Amino acid sequence: MPTHKAVHVPSAGAALTLADVETASPPRDHVRIAVSACGVCGTDHAFVNGGFPGLSWPVTLGHEIAGTVAEVGDGVEDFAVGDRVAVGWFGGNCNRCMPCRKGKFMQCERMQVPSWHYPGGYAESTTVPATALARIPEGLSFVEAAPMGCAGVTTFNGLRNTRAKAGDLVAVLGVGGLGHLGVQFARAMGFETVAIARGEGKAQDAKDLGAHHYVDSNATDVSAELQKLGGAAVVLATAANSEAMAATIGGLGPEGELVIIGVTPDNLPISPLDLINSGLSVTGHPSGTSRDVEETMHFAVQTGVRAMIEERPLAEAAEAYAAMDSGRARYRMVLTV
Ligand SMILES: [Zn+2]
Numbered sequence: 015m016p017t018h019k020a021v022h023v024p025s026a027g028a029a030l031t032l033a034d035v036e037t038a039s040p041p042r043d044h045v046r047i048a049v050s051a052c053g054v055c056g057t058d059h060a061f062v063n064g065g066f067p068g069l070s071w072p073v074t075l076g077h078e079i080a081g082t083v084a085e086v087g088d089g090v091e092d093f094a095v096g097d098r099v100a101v102g103w104f105g106g107n108c109n110r111c112m113p114c115r116k117g118k119f120m121q122c123e124r125m126q127v128p129s130w131h132y133p134g135g136y137a138e139s140t141t142v143p144a145t146a147l148a149r150i151p152e153g154l155s156f157v158e159a160a161p162m163g164c165a166g167v168t169t170f171n172g173l174r175n176t177r178a179k180a181g182d183l184v185a186v187l188g189v190g191g192l193g194h195l196g197v198q199f200a201r202a203m204g205f206e207t208v209a210i211a212r213g214e215g216k217a218q219d220a221k222d223l224g225a226h227h228y229v230d231s232n233a234t235d236v237s238a239e240l241q242k243l244g245g246a247a248v249v250l251a252t253a254a255n256s257e258a259m260a261a262t263i264g265g266l267g268p269e270g271e272l273v274i275i276g277v278t279p280d281n282l283p284i285s286p287l288d289l290i291n292s293g294l295s296v297t298g299h300p301s302g303t304s305r306d307v308e309e310t311m312h313f314a315v316q317t318g319v320r321a322m323i324e325e326r327p328l329a330e331a332a333e334a335y336a337a338m339d340s341g342r343a344r345y346r347m348v349l350t351v
């Protein structure tokens with residue numbers, strides 16, 4: 015049987031190692047992808063440390079996959095060998111459960127995630143359900159497409175599903191792997207865009223990414239600064255910090271929305287009193303379906319939104335992961351094959 019290289023995490027907390035894995039043909043309704051690029055996401059930390067139930071070791075990380083269909087299983091009608099495809103956090107849905115029957119594919123009871131329910135994209139080859147596939151448009155390279163499957167679609171969807179209208183004040187909390195895309199998408203959607211981060215280190219980057227305003231949360235009261243600008247219709251919270259999220263609540267205008275995409279288990283210190291009079295809402299937002307990923311990539315092509323990327327070859331996955339995990343990587347690390 016032919017083999018391919020894949021990065022293994024042998025057990026919870028263990029080091030990433032390169033392994034040879036047998037390359038099987040895809041089962042029914044699946045395709046095998048020859049991986050060209052795979053993003054390194056902050057959530058990979060939780061996979062490495064066994065933070066998801068039912069992981070089977072060794073785990074192969076990677077849910078920001080871009081590559082070419084190499085083999086097609088029985089029953090796959092709409093994709094062919096050679097198609098350029100991306101697979102993000104949404105790694106397939108069942109189309110049979112109650113949420114799927116209601117069209118709520120992100121809430122599918124059997125939703126699959128690469129690296130959780132099957133080996134992910136830190137590999138030369140990966141096999142995925144056809145429902146997970148997003149077509150990569152012309153105008154986007156594999157490296158550019160990879161982060162759109164998680165960081166891109168999460169920020170894009172988080173923003174476009176709010177009630178904010180063009181011209182409204184929209185703030186993005188955190189200017190990192192998610193936030194640097196959030197700032198660009200907010201600007202491209204026509205919002206007056208505020209970037210919020212700790213210290214002055216990100217101020218110039220935020221402006222370069224399109225922010226009209228920058229708020230240093232170390233130096234100022236974030237809510238007061240947002241109110242000076244007229245009050246935000248939306249705060250997109252990308253920083254995984256519940257205190258920092260709660261500190262923006264007072265900066266929302268009437269019926270403003272705090273949209274949470276930064277992943278943290280810590281309780282939000284927000285009082286019902288903070289919400290009631292102004293009619294504020296706090297919502298969580300999952301990433302998005304394969305079609306949402308396509309729409310994210312299409313919008314990125316139209317508007318020029320791109321992740322700021324550092325590339326590393328697959329063989330240096332351990333170093334790339336360590337750079338992300340330690341905060342040394344400023345925006346998005348992408349592994350290339
Ligand atoms: Zn992710």
Ligand SMILES: [Zn+2]
Nearest residue numbers: 108111114122
């Ligand atoms: Zn389902």
